[in-house]
Structures are given as C-alpha cells and as structure tokens.
Amino acid sequence: MTKSTLDMSREQAQAAPADLRRASRILAAVVLPLGPAAVALLRFVLPYKTTDSSTEIVHRIAAHQDRGSVVVWLGLVATLTLVPAVIWVGRVTARRAPRLTAAALLLLVPAYLSLPLVVSSDAAALFGVKHDLPTPVVADMYTSTHPAMIVAGVVFVIGHVLGTILLGVALLRSGAIPPWAAWVTIIAQPLHFVAAVIVGSHLLDLVAWGLNAVGFAVVSLAILRMSDESWSPR
Numbered sequence: 001m002t003k004s005t006l007d008m009s010r011e012q013a014q015a016a017p018a019d020l021r022r023a024s025r026i027l028a029a030v031v032l033p034l035g036p037a038a039v040a041l042l043r044f045v046l047p048y049k050t051t052d053s054s055t056e057i058v059h060r061i062a063a064h065q066d067r068g069s070v071v072v073w074l075g076l077v078a079t080l081t082l083v084p085a086v087i088w089v090g091r092v093t094a095r096r097a098p099r100l101t102a103a104a105l106l107l108l109v110p111a112y113l114s115l116p117l118v119v120s121s122d123a124a125a126l127f128g129v130k131h132d133l134p135t136p137v138v139a140d141m142y143t144s145t146h147p148a149m150i151v152a153g154v155v156f157v158i159g160h161v162l163g164t165i166l167l168g169v170a171l172l173r174s175g176a177i178p179p180w181a182a183w184v185t186i187i188a189q190p191l192h193f194v195a196a197v198i199v200g201s202h203l204l205d206l207v208a209w210g211l212n213a214v215g216f217a218v219v220s221l222a223i224l225r226m227s228d229e230s231w232s233p234r
Contacts, residue, residue: 021228028088029220033213035082035112036188040209042074043192049200054139061122062129068122075119082112089167089219091231096174104166111159117152121145164189164212177218185215 047064048057061068086108094101121142128138144150168186171177188211195204223231 019228021232025223025226025228025231028084029223031081032085032088032220032223033217035078035085036209036213036216038074038077038081040206040213042071042078043196043205043209044202045070045074046202047071049202050196051200054143055135057142058125058129058135058138061125065126065130068126068129072119072123072126075115075122079112079115079119082115083109085216086112086163086167088223089171089216092176092219092222092226093167093170093174096176097170100166100170100173104163104170107159107163108167111156111163114152114156114159117149118156121149161189161193168215171215171219177215177222181215181218184211184218188212188215 045067047067048060052060086105090101090105124145125138125142128141133141165186168182168184168188171185172179172182188208191211192205192208195201195208
C-alpha cells in the first residue's frame with residue numbers, strides 16, 4: 001500500500017463520525033427501569049396517603065422527616081430518567097404502532113416533565129416542618145404554593161396513567177416484547193390509581209409501579225438484543 005493510500009485511509013477514518021449506537025442502546029437499557037423503580041420505592045416510603053387531608057399530610061411528614069427526604073430524592077431520580085425512558089420505549093414501538101406511540105408520548109412526556117413541580121410540594125412541606133412553621137401555613141405550602149403546581153398535578157396524573165396504558169398497548173401491537181410483559185405495563189398504572197386514590201395502599205402501589213418497572217426492564221432486554229441498525233438506522 002502506498003503512502004498516499006495510507007494517508008487517505010487515515011483521513012477517512014478521522015472523518016468518519018463515531019458510532020455511538022451500541023453505547024446508546026446500553027444506556028437506554030440501563031435507564032429504562034430506573035424511573036418506575038424509583039417511583040415504586042417512593043410510593044412505598046411515602047409517609048402519608050394520597051387521600052389524607054393537607055393537615056394530616058403535614059403531621060405525617062413532620063413525624064417521618066427522613067422518609068420525606070427520601071421521597072424528594074427518589075423524585076429527582078424519577079425526574080431525570082422517566083422522560084428519556086418513555087422516548088426510548090417509543091423508539092422500539094414506533095415502526096409497528098406509530099399512532100399509538102405518538103399518542104402515548106404526547107401524554108407521557110408532558111406528564112413526566114411536570115413531575116418536578118409535583119415533588120416540590122413534598123420538598124416545600126418538609127422545609128416548613130423542619131423550620132417549625134405553623135401547620136396551616138405548611139399545609140398551604142403543600143397544596144397551593146402556586147397555581148402552576150395544581151396544573152402540573154392534573155397533567156401528571158392524567159398523562160402518566162393514560163399514557164402508560166397506550167404505551168403498553170403499543171408494545172402489545174408491535175410485538176416488541178412478550179405479550180405478558182406488555183400486559184404488565186398496561187395494568188400497572190390503573191392498579192397504581194386504585195392503590196393511591198381508592199384504597200390508599202402503599203404496598204399495592206409498590207406492586208403497581210414495580211410492574212411498570214418490570215415491563216420496562218423487558219423492553220431493556222429487547223433493546224440489548226436489537227442490532228445497531230434496527231435501533232438507529234444510519
């Protein structure tokens with residue numbers, strides 16, 4: 001091989017962009033179950049029930065400040081991981097279920113982007129009880145620090161419940177994962193709604209979000225088995 005040919009080969013190698021598709025697949029596979037798993041633990045250690053009054057919530061946070069702090073940290077983990085997770089799941093389902101995927105992401109992405117404001121209620125209440133603010137003031141901090149927090153709560157509740165159902169149906173129709181895992185994803189959030197709003201069971205909520213994490217973990221395995229070209233065509 002001549003010197004000029006070697007130089008051309010070096011130039012072509014230098015000019016070729018780095019292929020990060022395998023690394024991005026591994027990153028997606030690792031991140032996918034983290035968000036639902038974090039929320040599962042959050043809902044289990046939550047020191048109050050969703051159905052409690054704001055005054056009862058403040059009293060329970062004051063009595064269990066360590067658990068309240070864990071809730072805020074787990075909320076941060078969920079905030080950082082849930083949006084990329086659902087987008088990556090959408091990448092898996094989009095080819096064979098494009099409309100369902102689009103509808104699911106239109107609900108899920110705004111819902112999970114609203115999560116920081118939802119969790120900030122717990123952070124505000126924890127700050128209030130640590131500084132011995134009056135209970136009515138802390139209760140107001142929890143429920144109505146700003147109207148945007150109320151809007152965020154509505155967007156989060158509606159978006160993540162309906163969106164996860166649609167994403168599970170997209171997984172079922174796409175055949176990307178075994179049907180049982182798609183059904184696990186479909187039933188996870190309705191079960192969470194029952195646990196949080198109707199029966200007030202932290203254990204059932206742990207199971208519900210745990211099912212969500214299991215469904216996403218199965219998607220992780222599917223992503224690891226995909227070729228780079230299927231994951232991200234050049």
